[in-house]
Amino acid sequence: MVSLFDALDPAGATSAVDAGGPVDRGPAAPLAARLRPASLDEVVGQRHLLGAGSPLRRLVEGGGRTSVILWGPPGTGKTTLAHIVSRATGQRFRELSAVTAGVKDVRAVIDEARATRSVSGARTVLFIDEVHRFTRTQQDALLPAVEHGWVTLVAATTENPFFSVVSPLLSRSLLLTLEPLTDDDIRGVLERALRDPRGYGGRVELSAAAREHVVRLAGGDARRALTVLEAGAEAILADLPPADLPPAEGDVGEPVARLEVEPLERAVNRAAVRYDRSGDQHYDVTSAFIKSMRGGDADAALHYLARMLEAGEDPRFVARRMIILASEDIGMADPGALSVAVAAAQALDLVGLPEARLALAQAAIHLALAPKSNAVIRALDAATADVRAGRAGPVPPHLRDAHYPGAARAGSGAGYRYPHDDPAGVVRQQYPPDGLTRADYYQPGEHGFERRAGQRLRDLRAAVRGTPET
Known part of the structure; x- marks a missing residue:
């Protein structure tokens, strides 16, 4: 799956702001902000949303007025898309954070948008970050503005909107699902950051091991990848003599620093996890995780679970393996084990990481402690053997x-x-x-x-x- 990256501070705005002016991309801005895509053509990934004739591209290129709800994990580009929509359509841009804004703030922005439209005809894009944090009353306050077109709503949520957004608002908006970046997409983002004059302009190199460590830490979140890269790069550049520092404007030049895993670890205060999701370590750790639960060692199961999650393993893969184990190795010895495993997978889908890691851990402990039986798989294999032998x-x-x-x-x-x-x-x-x-x-x-x-x-x-x- 592919996506794009969101370069705003994850804390979001604390009040309504007019973001119609230029975004701060100066050398003092965070690396992610400097590299934020200014158009759909600069976006990495998210091909299912950006193809020719797609709803999002029609909205941007055709100046559409359809309100949209962007659903995806952190760092997948929800804020970036909102800014691109605003710039492409030439509309005013206002931003609210559901963490701090109340009904009064929502109504103030809507009243301002109505007044501006009546005076100058200018339309307003209202971006609401973390809309799932709004109460039903706050979401209901948006309905007249969306219904009458007073604002073009672009709402972002990391939680399933079918559970967190009121039905009337959902039915009046186009739901677009954003997905995590692939590892190759993250590598592309890192390469842009290293080569682009807005980034390090060729002055910093990443060793292969350090690059893969950043990819693991990113977990499909390009903003996190750029934050980690910036922490490591700034640390090694700070140790260089002043004459060797890259120019303030980031002119492309020759590499003056090489970032290895060890200084990167020190900079982000997180040890590299020796784990290759496509190599032997993937299969070895997964095997140890399954065998630990099968053998009744909850502590070992938790160790391998933490190891996989810290390495950026797809948590859905982990959940699927536990669902399989619940029937294959526990079965009717504890019929509730399958329900626990399925519930953990559903919790992962509803709330995502990092919170869902608790549900995965709870399921792993339950499966490890449960009485074991492989009678279900033996019974099915025996029945299948008869069918394949023609005894049907x-x-x-x-x-x-x-x-x-x-x-x-x-x-x-x-x-x-x-x-x-x-x-x-x-x-x-x-x-x-x-x-x-x-x-x-x-x-x-x-x-x-x-x-x-x-x-x-x-x-x-x-x-x-x-x-x-x-």
């Missing part, structure tokens, strides 16, 4: 669908016994095809819930098959 006879006539015209004439459903008509809720009846009436695929173990399930299974087999309990 016709469905018994009394089990066939009897609802279509002519079914009775074909004998479908004739003789079927309805279990609910029996006081015991179970009747003697053949369910498998001929030749498989004694196929005992599921063999429960003696741990957890399966100890009780085993007795229930024996009782049911005896009742259904009409054979003595074994």
